[in-house]
Amino acid sequence: MSTNSEIEERAPRRRTWRDVDLRAVAPFAALILLLIIGALVNPNFIGLTNLANVATRSAFIAIIAVGATFVISSGDLDLSVGSMVAFVASLMILFMNSGAIADPSLMLVAAMVLAVVIGGACGLLNGLITTLGRIEPFIATLGTMGIYRGLTTWLSQGGAITLQSSELQALYRPAYFGNVLGVPVPILIILLVTAIAAFVLYRTRYGRHVVAVGSSREVARYSGIAVDRVRTIAFVIQGLCVAVAVLLYVPRLGSTSATTGILWELQAITAVVVGGTALKGGAGRVWGTICGAFILELVGNIMLLSNFISEYLIGAIQGSIIIIAMLVQRSLTRKS
Amino acid sequence: MANDGAIASVPVLAAERISKTFGEVQVLFSVDMDILPGEVHALVGENGAGKSTFIKILSGFQPPSSGRMLLDGEPVTLPANSTAEALGIILIHQEFNLAEHLTVTESLFLGREIARFGVLDRKVMRAETRRVLDVLGSRIDENALISSLAVADKQMVEIAKAISRDARVIFMDEPTAVLSREEAGVLFDQVRKLKAKGTSFVFVSHKLDEVMEISDRVTVLRDGQWIKTAPTSMLDGEAIAQLMVGRELSSLYPTKHEPDVDEEVVLSVRGLTTGYVQDASFELRKGEVLGFSGLIGSGRSELMEAIAGLRPRLSGEVFLHGEPLVAGDFREANRRGLAYMTKDRKGVGLLLDEGMTTNLTLQSLGQHLTHGYLDPASEAKAMARARRRFDIRVRDDRVRVGRMSGGNQQKLLLAKVMETEPQVIIIDEPTRGIDVGTKQQIYHFIAALAREGRSIIVVSSEMPEVIGLCTRVAVMREGHLVGMLEGEEISEQMIMRYAAGLRRKAAG
Numbered sequence: 069m070s071t072n073s074e075i076e077e078r079a080p081r082r083r084t085w086r087d088v089d090l091r092a093v094a095p096f097a098a099l100i101l102l103l104i105i106g107a108l109v110n111p112n113f114i115g116l117t118n119l120a121n122v123a124t125r126s127a128f129i130a131i132i133a134v135g136a137t138f139v140i141s142s143g144d145l146d147l148s149v150g151s152m153v154a155f156v157a158s159l160m161i162l163f164m165n166s167g168a169i170a171d172p173s174l175m176l177v178a179a180m181v182l183a184v185v186i187g188g189a190c191g192l193l194n195g196l197i198t199t200l201g202r203i204e205p206f207i208a209t210l211g212t213m214g215i216y217r218g219l220t221t222w223l224s225q226g227g228a229i230t231l232q233s234s235e236l237q238a239l240y241r242p243a244y245f246g247n248v249l250g251v252p253v254p255i256l257i258i259l260l261v262t263a264i265a266a267f268v269l270y271r272t273r274y275g276r277h278v279v280a281v282g283s284s285r286e287v288a289r290y291s292g293i294a295v296d297r298v299r300t301i302a303f304v305i306q307g308l309c310v311a312v313a314v315l316l317y318v319p320r321l322g323s324t325s326a327t328t329g330i331l332w333e334l335q336a337i338t339a340v341v342v343g344g345t346a347l348k349g350g351a352g353r354v355w356g357t358i359c360g361a362f363i364l365e366l367v368g369n370i371m372l373l374s375n376f377i378s379e380y381l382i383g384a385i386q387g388s389i390i391i392i393a394m395l396v397q398r399s400l401t402r403k404s
Numbered sequence: 405m406a407n408d409g410a411i412a413s414v415p416v417l418a419a420e421r422i423s424k425t426f427g428e429v430q431v432l433f434s435v436d437m438d439i440l441p442g443e444v445h446a447l448v449g450e451n452g453a454g455k456s457t458f459i460k461i462l463s464g465f466q467p468p469s470s471g472r473m474l475l476d477g478e479p480v481t482l483p484a485n486s487t488a489e490a491l492g493i494i495l496i497h498q499e500f501n502l503a504e505h506l507t508v509t510e511s512l513f514l515g516r517e518i519a520r521f522g523v524l525d526r527k528v529m530r531a532e533t534r535r536v537l538d539v540l541g542s543r544i545d546e547n548a549l550i551s552s553l554a555v556a557d558k559q560m561v562e563i564a565k566a567i568s569r570d571a572r573v574i575f576m577d578e579p580t581a582v583l584s585r586e587e588a589g590v591l592f593d594q595v596r597k598l599k600a601k602g603t604s605f606v607f608v609s610h611k612l613d614e615v616m617e618i619s620d621r622v623t624v625l626r627d628g629q630w631i632k633t634a635p636t637s638m639l640d641g642e643a644i645a646q647l648m649v650g651r652e653l654s655s656l657y658p659t660k661h662e663p664d665v666d667e668e669v670v671l672s673v674r675g676l677t678t679g680y681v682q683d684a685s686f687e688l689r690k691g692e693v694l695g696f697s698g699l700i701g702s703g704r705s706e707l708m709e710a711i712a713g714l715r716p717r718l719s720g721e722v723f724l725h726g727e728p729l730v731a732g733d734f735r736e737a738n739r740r741g742l743a744y745m746t747k748d749r750k751g752v753g754l755l756l757d758e759g760m761t762t763n764l765t766l767q768s769l770g771q772h773l774t775h776g777y778l779d780p781a782s783e784a785k786a787m788a789r790a791r792r793r794f795d796i797r798v799r800d801d802r803v804r805v806g807r808m809s810g811g812n813q814q815k816l817l818l819a820k821v822m823e824t825e826p827q828v829i830i831i832d833e834p835t836r837g838i839d840v841g842t843k844q845q846i847y848h849f850i851a852a853l854a855r856e857g858r859s860i861i862v863v864s865s866e867m868p869e870v871i872g873l874c875t876r877v878a879v880m881r882e883g884h885l886v887g888m889l890e891g892e893e894i895s896e897q898m899i900m901r902y903a904a905g906l907r908r909k910a911a912g
Binding site for chain 1: 754758824
């Protein structure tokens with residue numbers, strides 16, 4: 069590399085603060101700010117127990133949002149994730165209640181595999197409708213959102229589907245409530261899912277293709293990238309992430325209903341956008357997404373602990389956050 | 405400033421010691437320019453010389469960092485956000501600012517619609533649009549949708565828009581880049597008519613023959629510095645090119661190497677037909693540079709995209725190294741060593757929001773995989789290599805590609821395509837919108853690639869380019885391959901005869 073030093077006109081430039089991409093840093097700055105505010109509001113807030121609780125509760129949205137980062141980075145959108153959670157969870161519990169396998173451990177493993185397969189299949193369906201059917205992802209997944217929700221309501225006959233075997237429940241409980249070396253399992257799962265996702269997005273050919281497709285489909289096509297395949301796989305990844313979230317959700321309550329996961333799609337998209345991923349596609353930020361999911365949960369937690377604002381306003385606050393995040397993102401883009 | 409004394413009138417618009425700095429980078433250094441009433445003033449310079457920035461400042465789209473502007477001899481601060489249009493100073497952008505789904509009339513009155521009691525007065529607006537179009541001698545229908553117009557007509561709408569706003573100075577940034585010769589001729593006729601009525605034009609162009617044809621005075625910028633302003637009659641194309649580059653231009657075109665007649669045929673196209681292209685057949689030999697000439701819209705790009713598999717073909721066959729190539733599979737063509745370099749580098753060639761490396765390796769990521777994951781060090785190496793080989797000059801490695809000059813973008817696009825190590829390279833408009841110096845470089849790259857034994861098809865609307873580079877030239881007209889010229893036959897007159905339909909023969 070250093071053979072031709074005359075042409076290498078790159079004098080060793082010092083990295084200045086200008087080089088830092090503010091959009092990548094902004095969500096983490098916001099997180100720190102929230103932590104400080106929280107500490108001021110209530111001294112219990114900053115305690116390890118409370119923060120670990122918050123992180124654990126953010127697990128569902130965080131994991132779903134990691135999948136949404138792929139879909140959004142590739143320039144699409146998936147509105148069906150909330151319904152998909154309910155649908156996959158229902159089928160999983162129904163399968164466990166069917167008693168098809170006698171051995172509880174084996175049953176549990178089979179049920180988990182089933183959930184992952186169904187999640188992937190739901191994602192594949194979304195992807196194929198969008199790409200093969202050439203339907204706007206907004207409309208396509210609005211449709212499947214209704215379908216998954218409707219099927220869940222039908223399966224549960226409008227009520228709840230509850231895991232009946234107490235033996236299975238006991239066996240499965242630690243998946244959500246357990247600890248490994250003092251760290252709650254859901255937090256470990258978040259970190260694992262995010263690390264894998266970050267690796268795929270930043271260090272594999274597929275990840276680069278996702279960014280290219282989201283940045284410009286035409287450029288991707290003229291670069292010999294199989295655009296439809298890349299988009300479809302992103303939807304499948306979203307489905308798999310939903311399935312992982314379900315694997316954590318089912319042991320928590322051991323039950324699901326027609327109202328499970330309502331508005332989770334909004335929260336997942338908010339987490340992605342707050343995390344710095346552009347909604348129009350292109351740059352995806354997986355760790356930012358996790359940060360975004362954590363911010364959403366923290367805001368709720370601070371509201372609970374503070375007594376200033378009614379916790380019934382959480383939805384309104386979260387709605388405001390997505391708008392503010394978009395405004396901040398845009399103002400930072402202009403500056404750079 | 406170079407007032408040659410003969411013209412005594414006060415400049416409509418003058419810039420004095422204009423400097424402009426973006427962040428830490430200074431792009432204009434104390435530049436002067438004056439625009440007289442009723443003159444066509446050409447602004448020329450290499451890519452990155454600061455022309456675009458300068459006219460954006462002159463037309464009020466950007467404020468200067470220092471220096472002042474004079475309007476009719478009075479100091480003036482041009483209002484920001486294009487409201488300078490109210491003063492009669494109008495910039496026609498390189499990429500038109502027209503909404504595709506509006507009609508011509510709606511476009512003309514966009515933002516200043518005429519209304520009566522809050523209701524649009526379509527009749528009055530249509531009549532006024534017709535009047536302006538008639539002044540221009542244009543036959544565009546005032547009710548036509550913008551999306552239905554040809555590029556040249558869109559340009560005409562932009563000019564009509566300028567006139568309807570009583571323009572005093574019209575800035576045009578490379579107005580002919582997307583026009584054919586005939587269309588450019590029509591444009592110039594309009595410019596002359598308006599000039600006679602006292603409208604001034606500032607005309608940025610890379611086509612020096614056009615500068616010679618249309619302009620009264622020329623101002624040359626180089627590296628953000630004012631170099632010279634002189635009456636066009638005192639210069640010739642060669643002199644302007646030298647002022648732009650700042651050095652003698654050695655031969656613009658490299659020497660040609662004709663491949664042996666018994667050299668292997670690497671690409672063979674037989675009876676290829678698409679929606680527009682009819683029954684095209686030709687062969688390409690190893691080490692050959694084959695030109696494709698013809699008017700804009702003659703089907704050259706469509707043919708090339710069909711060969712590469714980016715467009716479906718209705719019938720016909722393509723053989724690469726003797727083996728048939730499946731229709732519509734660009735990836736397969738890529739794998740087998742056929743590359744297509746688009747003419748639309750901004751639209752489909754490069755990811756403008758990404759950095760250089762992402763773009764460079766996008767088509768060839770397979771080379772940078774270690775155990776299945778991407779190796780940034782390997783990509784960085786490829787980038788350093790490409791920068792040396794194609795002389796890509798940027799101030800900052802991490803610059804977004806959209807911010808690079810056209811010439812550097814074009815070199816990067818060529819580098820990206822070459823990363824796939826193709827044996828057959830189709831280059832569509834290799835030098836669109838780039839300056840003389842970079843053009844020369846790209847010509848030499850193409851010649852060097854051919855000497856390495858690669859085969860190249862050059863599709864170009866610039867005849868000198870095809871003539872200077874290619875050992876054979878195919879001419880297309882209205883979807884048909886109408887002629888194949890070799891050796892002495894290759895001349896502008898011959899190409900024109902075929903392209904215009906005066907001659908035709910079976911393609912060889």
